[in-house]
Amino acid sequence: MSDQFQIAGKAYQSRLIVGTGKYKDFQETRAAVDASGAEIITVAIRRVNIGQDASQPSLLEYLPPSQFTYLPNTAGCYNATDAVRTLRLARELLDGHKLVKLEVLGDANTLYPNVRETLIAAETLVKEGFDVMVYTSDDPIVAKELEDIGCCAIMPLASLIGSGMGILNPWNLRLIIESAKVPVLVDAGVGTASDAAIAMELGCDGILMNTAIAGAKDPVLMARAMKLAVMAGRDAFLAGRIPRKLYTADPSSPVSGLIAAK
Numbered sequence: 001m002s003d004q005f006q007i008a009g010k011a012y013q014s015r016l017i018v019g020t021g022k023y024k025d026f027q028e029t030r031a032a033v034d035a036s037g038a039e040i041i042t043v044a045i046r047r048v049n050i051g052q053d054a055s056q057p058s059l060l061e062y063l064p065p066s067q068f069t070y071l072p073n074t075a076g077c078y079n080a081t082d083a084v085r086t087l088r089l090a091r092e093l094l095d096g097h098k099l100v101k102l103e104v105l106g107d108a109n110t111l112y113p114n115v116r117e118t119l120i121a122a123e124t125l126v127k128e129g130f131d132v133m134v135y136t137s138d139d140p141i142v143a144k145e146l147e148d149i150g151c152c153a154i155m156p157l158a159s160l161i162g163s164g165m166g167i168l169n170p171w172n173l174r175l176i177i178e179s180a181k182v183p184v185l186v187d188a189g190v191g192t193a194s195d196a197a198i199a200m201e202l203g204c205d206g207i208l209m210n211t212a213i214a215g216a217k218d219p220v221l222m223a224r225a226m227k228l229a230v231m232a233g234r235d236a237f238l239a240g241r242i243p244r245k246l247y248t249a250d251p252s253s254p255v256s257g258l259i260a261a262k
């Protein structure tokens with residue numbers, strides 16, 4: 001059965017996108033990315049060196065763009081102007097690269113998206129030819145507006161960035177998934193593998209995560225767990241779960257034709 005995951009016209013095997021921040025060093029980043037099976041990696045242009053500082057080691061040496069699809073992101077941007085400027089810089093550093101993750105934050109306390117600024121930035125970036133994957137709230141109306149603007153993927157938070165609180169509002173995610181015609185990925189808040197599986201079982205097309213892997217005691221092992229959870233959740237979604245029942249039992253074996261007890 002073909003079950004293609006496509007972003008901006010390109011097919012990927014892995015539905016897991018991983019961040020590259022919060023690791024001990026670039027070697028650990030590479031090991032975790034390999035264990036996760038991710039093909040798309042996101043990079044905070046304001047925080048991670050991909051050539052902005054020629055005197056420092058660059059992530060590009062450890063995760064070459066020939067092997068991974070880069071997804072430059074605007075972590076640390078609090079308004080549309082900064083976010084657009086940051087992604088234009090990323091495009092220069094990565095030779096005209098178009099696929100980007102837009103995140104415009106509301107405040108440093110919650111890192112919740114500033115939806116008004118996100119919409120403004122998304123409009124500009126789409127007009128400039130970027131393929132925009134957008135971090136947003138789990139508001140289905142805003143998600144639709146971002147899709148109408150032309151974003152190539154909608155990425156609602158599961159819970160606050162870095163909180164590891166898992167999926168707080170599965171019902172809103174369902175509303176977004178049901179109406180979207182572009183891929184929907186949960187971005188932010190995943191804490192452990194079961195969160196990832198639940199998001200995929202809900203029908204998310206993929207997941208973007210960072211902290212749950214990078215902050216685990218053993219990031220490489222957690223990366224593998226996330227890879228398996230995303231695959232298991234996707235299979236369970238496609239397989240179609242049994243309907244939920246009231247709290248009543250249903251024997252697993254046939255009830256007719258029983259051998260009579262003596």
Ligand SMILES: CC(=O)[C@@H](O)[C@H](O)COP(=O)(O)O
Binds near residue numbers: 018073103160162
């Ligand atoms: C790496 C990145 O883009 C984060 O801003 C993203 O939102 C992930 O959040 P978690 O760290 O909670 O997975």
